[in-house]
Amino acid sequence: MARIRSSSSSSKFRYCNPSYYLKRPKRLALLLIVFVSATFFVWDRQTLVREHEVEVSNLTDEVHRLRDMLEELKSKAVPNDPVEMQRREKVKEAMVHAWSSYERYAWGNDELQPQSKDGVNSFGGLGATLIDSLDTLYIMGLDEQFQRAR
Numbered sequence: 001m002a003r004i005r006s007s008s009s010s011s012k013f014r015y016c017n018p019s020y021y022l023k024r025p026k027r028l029a030l031l032l033i034v035f036v037s038a039t040f041f042v043w044d045r046q047t048l049v050r051e052h053e054v055e056v057s058n059l060t061d062e063v064h065r066l067r068d069m070l071e072e073l074k075s076k077a078v079p080n081d082p083v084e085m086q087r088r089e090k091v092k093e094a095m096v097h098a099w100s101s102y103e104r105y106a107w108g109n110d111e112l113q114p115q116s117k118d119g120v121n122s123f124g125g126l127g128a129t130l131i132d133s134l135d136t137l138y139i140m141g142l143d144e145q146f147q148r149a150r
Contacts, residue, residue, distance in 0.1 A: 092140055
């Protein structure tokens with residue numbers, strides 16, 4: 001006697017019936033593997049998100065702590081300490097001396113060789129000193145030199 005299939009509506013839901021998989025162990029194994037893999041993927045993603053949120057929270061706390069320390073240091077600093085002002089001027093003079101020597105003898109080269117007063121391209125000719133000193137010139141308030149270097 002031939003097997004008669006039940007109505008088409010029951011065939012749609014045959015994959016939901018556990019007996020379907022008990023009769024087909026390979027499909028049951030495949031279903032378990034897919035389920036376990038999906039679970040690991042979702043679990044791993046959630047763990048990464050939680051770790052990221054914790055790291056962001058820690059960094060935010062650190063930023064607030066550093067801001068508080070900076071404000072505290074600003075309030076304690078003596079703005080017109082004569083020794084500190086002298087030191088700043090000496091550092092600025094040294095920078096101007098080094099920068100003017102670089103401009104005169106090695107403009108556009110990577111480095112200045114101070115004894116031979118020659119420019120050397122030891123970093124492939126990228127103008128390493130020029131690029132490296134831009135922030136120093138700006139911070140020290142040497143606007144004219146900064147504009148020429150830029």
